[in-house]
Amino acid sequence: MVPLRHLWPPSCGASCPPCSSRFVNPIKLHRVLPAVRLEASAVAAMPGDNAVTTRPVLLFRQLFEKESSTYTYLVADTAHPDRPAVLVDPVDRTADRDASLVKELGLKLLYVMNTHVHADHITGTGLLKTKVPGVKSIISKASGARADVLVDAGEKIFIGNLFLEVRPTPGHTKGCVTYVTGEGLEQPHPRMAFTGDALLIRGCGRTDFQGGDAAQLYNSVHSQIFTLPLDTLLYPAHDYRGQTVTTVGEELQYNPRLTKDEESFKAIMANLGLPYPKMIDAAVPANMVCGLHEVLQSSRV
Numbered sequence: 001m002v003p004l005r006h007l008w009p010p011s012c013g014a015s016c017p018p019c020s021s022r023f024v025n026p027i028k029l030h031r032v033l034p035a036v037r038l039e040a041s042a043v044a045a046m047p048g049d050n051a052v053t054t055r056p057v058l059l060f061r062q063l064f065e066k067e068s069s070t071y072t073y074l075v076a077d078t079a080h081p082d083r084p085a086v087l088v089d090p091v092d093r094t095a096d097r098d099a100s101l102v103k104e105l106g107l108k109l110l111y112v113m114n115t116h117v118h119a120d121h122i123t124g125t126g127l128l129k130t131k132v133p134g135v136k137s138i139i140s141k142a143s144g145a146r147a148d149v150l151v152d153a154g155e156k157i158f159i160g161n162l163f164l165e166v167r168p169t170p171g172h173t174k175g176c177v178t179y180v181t182g183e184g185l186e187q188p189h190p191r192m193a194f195t196g197d198a199l200l201i202r203g204c205g206r207t208d209f210q211g212g213d214a215a216q217l218y219n220s221v222h223s224q225i226f227t228l229p230l231d232t233l234l235y236p237a238h239d240y241r242g243q244t245v246t247t248v249g250e251e252l253q254y255n256p257r258l259t260k261d262e263e264s265f266k267a268i269m270a271n272l273g274l275p276y277p278k279m280i281d282a283a284v285p286a287n288m289v290c291g292l293h294e295v296l297q298s299s300r301v
């Protein structure tokens, strides 16, 4: 079992104990004294403990980039004094929009996270790092890409008192991961999963480049996504037909590819006949450095 890793705890303010350890029980962090409680409803006593902790309050936005039909997600804990937030799968063309929204909502952007190295658009990660000082990039270790934080199976990414769990879902690319909101009474119900291109609504990511593998994708979705509770909300990185969200239960019943047996699935994937994404030659090298391509190139001259 991979140890719980509390990635760069945000600054906690005077009433918190020190947050220096990278291997800690997050429940012991961010204690808020009654005098600095933000909202009575957001504060809960912990069993067997006379201290109190802020119960997370989820702020969630689904944002769309129309050229690549990409969804970007904003997730924040607005009950935490810092109002910490993350962006999942931002696009370069909409980086200004995303940075403005974060500012308008008074959020502190901690991480800009990618589910994988995208082939159809350039991630907004690099641009957001230049616009929002201190923000860290996250991608999976298995992607082989460069980022400030490389995550692995089972790790937890804390956004105040919310957390996202890293589930490996390779097959569309070798480094694809799905970020799933935590399990537990204090975490959002129903759970939410950001599936990237592993699972699309009534579809799935193609498997014909970037280390793609249909058998691996079939296994990833069945073992890591379809095992979540049936009401888990699934948010993909793309939709080409105007849909926004699905659930595990819906996809188990209606996904035209993944409800088939593995051999039929592999045959479907081998015969998709899709043209390569128009931007693949520019997007993959740029996204291997989380969109910092031009910044790195110009710093070399």
Ligand SMILES: N[C@@H](CCC(=O)N[C@@H](CSS)C(=O)NCC(=O)O)C(=O)O
Pocket: 068, 118, 119, 120, 197, 203, 204, 205, 206, 207, 238, 274, 275, 276, 277, 278, 279
């Ligand atoms: N036409 C678009 C690319 C469309 C495409 O290939 N989408 C990918 C996800 S982005 S790499 C995919 O996996 N699609 C699966 C499907 O069944 O549509 C472009 O030129 O950018």
